[in-house]
Amino acid sequence: xxxxxxxxxxxxxxxxxxxxxxxxxxxxxxxxxxxxxxxxxxxxxxxxxxxxxxxxxxxxxxxxxxxxxxxxxxxxxxxxxxxxxxxxxxxxxxxxxxxxxxxxxxxxxxxxxxxxxxxxxxxxxxxxxxxxxxxxxxxxxxxxxxxxxxxxxxxxxxxxxxxxxxxxxxxxxxxxxxxxxxxxxxxxxxxxxxxxxx
Amino acid sequence: xxxxxxxxxxxxxxxxxxxxxxxxxxxxxxxxxxxxxxxxxxxxxxxxxxxxxxxxxxxxxxxxxxxxxxxxxxxxxxxxxxxxxxxxxxxxxxxxxxxxxxxxxxxxxxxxxxxxxxxxxxxxxxxxxxxxxxxxxxxxxxxxxxxxxxxxxxxxxxxxxxxxxxxxxxxxxxxxxxxxxxxxxxxxxxxxxxxxxxxxxxxxxxxxxxxxxxxxxxxxxxxxxxxxxxxxxxxxxxxxxxxxxxxxxxxxxxxxxxxxxxxxxxxxxxxxxxxxxxxxxxxxxxxxxxxxxxxxxxxxxxxxxxxxxxxxxxxxxxxxxxxxxxxxxxxxxxxxxxxxxxxxxxxxxxxxxxxxxxxxxxxxxxxxxxxxxxxxxxxxxxxxxxxxxxxxxxxxxxxxxxxxxxxxxxxxxxxxxxxxxxxxxxxxxxxxxxxxxxxxxxxxxxxxxxxxxxxxxxxxxxxxxxx
Numbered sequence: 001x002x003x004x005x006x007x008x009x010x011x012x013x014x015x016x017x018x019x020x021x022x023x024x025x026x027x028x029x030x031x032x033x034x035x036x037x038x039x040x041x042x043x044x045x046x047x048x049x050x051x052x053x054x055x056x057x058x059x060x061x062x063x064x065x066x067x068x069x070x071x072x073x074x075x076x077x078x079x080x081x082x083x084x085x086x087x088x089x090x091x092x093x094x095x096x097x098x099x100x101x102x103x104x105x106x107x108x109x110x111x112x113x114x115x116x117x118x119x120x121x122x123x124x125x126x127x128x129x130x131x132x133x134x135x136x137x138x139x140x141x142x143x144x145x146x147x148x149x150x151x152x153x154x155x156x157x158x159x160x161x162x163x164x165x166x167x168x169x170x171x172x173x174x175x176x177x178x179x180x181x182x183x184x185x186x187x188x189x190x191x192x193x194x195x196x197x198x
Numbered sequence: 199x200x201x202x203x204x205x206x207x208x209x210x211x212x213x214x215x216x217x218x219x220x221x222x223x224x225x226x227x228x229x230x231x232x233x234x235x236x237x238x239x240x241x242x243x244x245x246x247x248x249x250x251x252x253x254x255x256x257x258x259x260x261x262x263x264x265x266x267x268x269x270x271x272x273x274x275x276x277x278x279x280x281x282x283x284x285x286x287x288x289x290x291x292x293x294x295x296x297x298x299x300x301x302x303x304x305x306x307x308x309x310x311x312x313x314x315x316x317x318x319x320x321x322x323x324x325x326x327x328x329x330x331x332x333x334x335x336x337x338x339x340x341x342x343x344x345x346x347x348x349x350x351x352x353x354x355x356x357x358x359x360x361x362x363x364x365x366x367x368x369x370x371x372x373x374x375x376x377x378x379x380x381x382x383x384x385x386x387x388x389x390x391x392x393x394x395x396x397x398x399x400x401x402x403x404x405x406x407x408x409x410x411x412x413x414x415x416x417x418x419x420x421x422x423x424x425x426x427x428x429x430x431x432x433x434x435x436x437x438x439x440x441x442x443x444x445x446x447x448x449x450x451x452x453x454x455x456x457x458x459x460x461x462x463x464x465x466x467x468x469x470x471x472x473x474x475x476x477x478x479x480x481x482x483x484x485x486x487x488x489x490x491x492x493x494x495x496x497x498x499x500x501x502x503x504x505x506x507x508x509x510x511x512x513x514x515x516x517x518x519x520x521x522x523x524x525x526x527x528x529x530x531x532x533x534x535x536x537x538x539x540x541x542x543x544x545x546x547x548x549x550x551x552x553x554x555x556x557x558x559x560x561x562x563x564x565x566x567x568x569x570x571x572x573x574x575x576x577x578x579x580x581x582x583x584x585x586x587x588x589x590x591x592x593x594x595x596x597x598x599x600x601x602x603x604x605x606x607x608x609x610x611x612x613x614x615x616x617x618x619x620x621x622x623x624x625x626x627x628x629x630x631x632x633x634x635x636x637x638x639x640x641x642x643x644x645x646x647x648x649x650x651x652x653x654x655x656x657x658x659x660x661x662x663x664x665x
Contacts, residue, residue, distance in 0.1 A: 017516070018516070018517055018520065019513045019514060019517040020394055020395070020494050020513070020517065022494065022629075022631045024610075024629065024631040024632070024633060024634050025631065025632060025633070028633055028637070029264075029610040029611060029612045029634075030611065030612055032236050032237075032264075032612065033236075033265065033277075033279035033280060033282075033283055033612070034239075034279070035239035035240070035243075035282060035283055035286045036239075036240065036243065037240045037243070047632065047633045047637055047638075052619065052637060052638070075514070075517065076395070076513070077394065077395040077398070077428070080394055080395065080398075080428065080494070081330065081425075081629060081631060082329075082330050082610075082629075083237070083328060083329060083330040083344035083345060083346055084236075084237065084346075085237070085240075085328075085346035085347040085348060086347075088346070103395060103398070104398075105395070105398060105428060106364075106398055106399060106428070106430055107330060107344055107345070107346060107425075107430070110345075110346060110349075111346035111347075111348065114346060114348035114349065115348060165221050165222050165223070165362065166220075166221035166222060167219050167221060167222025167223060167360075168222065168223075177348070178348070178349075178352055178359070178360045179244075179248065179250075179348075179351060179352055179355060179356070181360070182225070182352055182355065182356035182358055182360070183250065183355065183356065185216075185217065185225065185356075186253070186356060188216055188217060189216055189225075189227070189253070189356055189357060189358055192216045192227055193227070193254065193357060196227070196229065197322075197458070197459070197462065198229050198230075198320060198322075198323060198451075198459075
């Protein structure tokens with residue numbers, strides 16, 4: 001599925017300073033019953049965001065109008081648990097294009113990259129600086145520059161570089177995906193398959 | 199070095215790399231692909247949108263499990279959304295020529311139970327599924343891991359995914375396991391030591407005499423939970439136990455093919471002197487029957503212990519307090535004696551015949567506690583049949599329990615098997631996340647023995663006192 005190209009993202013951010021945010025929290029299993037990829041943003045963080053009677057929980061950050069933006073900032077070990085890509089879909093559908101944390105679970109990170117969300121892993125110290133900047137000013141702007149692999153807190157000018165492999169970076173900057181790549185090498189795959197024992 | 203020692207993981211991984219991309223992932227060939235109704239429909243839609251097909255339909259196997267009812271499976275599925283997903287899986291399988299064991303099929307069941315029990319899962323293979331517990335199949339010396347739906351589409355259309363090679367970790371457990379200590383306790387113990395993110399970025403090999411002496415069912419339980427410490431997967435070198443399990447299974451190689459396969463499988467072990475990026479050693483004697491008290495699988499401990507204080511655990515106090523608050527627990531409280539409302543035995547972690555044998559060993563001659571609702575859910579129809587043949591059903595019935603029909607059930611509560619808000623469930627499944635077993639449900643992960651002890655006493659009970 002096509003996604004928006006990622007180059008430079010300048011935005012305020014939504015803080016979620018909780019560790020081990022698992023994909024069951026990002027989107028509970030009972031909302032995985034669709035056969036199309038649409039509407040998942042409505043159920044993003046469903047049980048943290050709404051009470052049992054569907055009224056919003058006022059103390060949850062997504063229900064607090066002073067926070068908004070295209071960047072979600074989470075605590076350590078973000079996206080652990082289930083492999084459901086629906087978690088990344090829900091984050092994308094809600095309007096986020098970038099998730100910042102000091103540590104990501106593997107499958108979530110891969111799923112994000114595959115659908116056009118940039119996971120930015122920063123040091124625990126820099127993560128704290130981001131949380132502090134947002135606490136001081138909920139509208140604090142962050143700049144994520146994929147070409148330069150750099151994230152900056154614009155108010156203070158503090159920045160940190162982040163890792164991403166060259167292949168994925170190229171894909172994100174151009175809106176390409178892995179299926180395009182794999183389709184182009186089907187000849188090699190056929191030769192490889194013919195040699196398999198099983 | 200010309201003759202470098204390599205690991206089991208390296209041997210299997212390197213044999214499946216179609217192309218190495220510089221500063222990028224490997225193009226990684228997949229031997230077996232399992233699909234189910236929840237994470238596949240959007241992948242099939244993607245194929246349609248792009249106008250491409252399934253490259254090797256004979257390498258993909260479909261079963262319905264996540265979203266299926268566990269009673270009255272002969273009736274139409276009541277929830278229209280669930281019914282729609284099951285219909286989509288059936289239609290997609292038919293359209294592309296993929297073998298499909300849908301609801302009601304004699305070989306239907308949880309994907310990670312049916313793959314091995316039908317001989318589809320074999321040593322040395324690469325196996326993926328849009329489900330993180332695909333790591334289960336690593337018990338056979340396969341590289342098996344969960345993938346997202348974009349990757350499901352990649353496998354369908356090209357039989358490959360783009361995957362950076364993980365780092366290597368070995369976890370050695372040696373010694374003699376004590377009475378009442380099961381494979382589930384071994385894995386919950388390892389996860390409690392490594393924490394829920396301790397193996398992120400790694401692929402794990404489990405080694406040592408505890409795993410060598412373990413049944414295939416037990417090895418599957420251990421490998422299944424690898425993802426719960428962040429590892430993409432875990433594997434155990436195949437041995438005589440593995441070969442004996444596979445031999446004669448429906449889709450296992452036969453005759454000359456078997457001999458050829460066996461010769462290859464015997465080479466699948468880590469060479470002496472091979473190097474791991476990280477290695478842990480544990481003593482079997484230190485492992486007690488385990489139970490979790492918090493909201494991730496790393497928050498577990500020996501069942502006789504008191505709940506730790508926030509300064510004794512990793513992670514921030516805010517996260518820890520949130521977790522205990524959700525559970526309705528307090529620091530320093532004992533787990534033993536806590537009242538239980540539900541017991542769930544089943545799932546891809548503990549839904550195999552050995553698990554029901556263990557459960558029955560405690561239940562036999564006792565009665566279900568009045569305050570407990572128990573859901574006993576076999577992992578497949580084949581397991582269900584074994585439960586009946588071995589007389590386990592009679593033991594369960596005499597004790598006041600009922601057997602349900604196969605499926606993922608209350609492990610993720612996508613169907614109607616939801617633990618009500620605020621209720622406590624001792625569960626043999628794999629995740630105790632907030633709301634995992636239903637909104638507001640409180641999950642205590644444990645072995646089938648601990649589940650049985652809770653089911654007959656109505657409280658958290660040390661199973662060793664009942665054995």
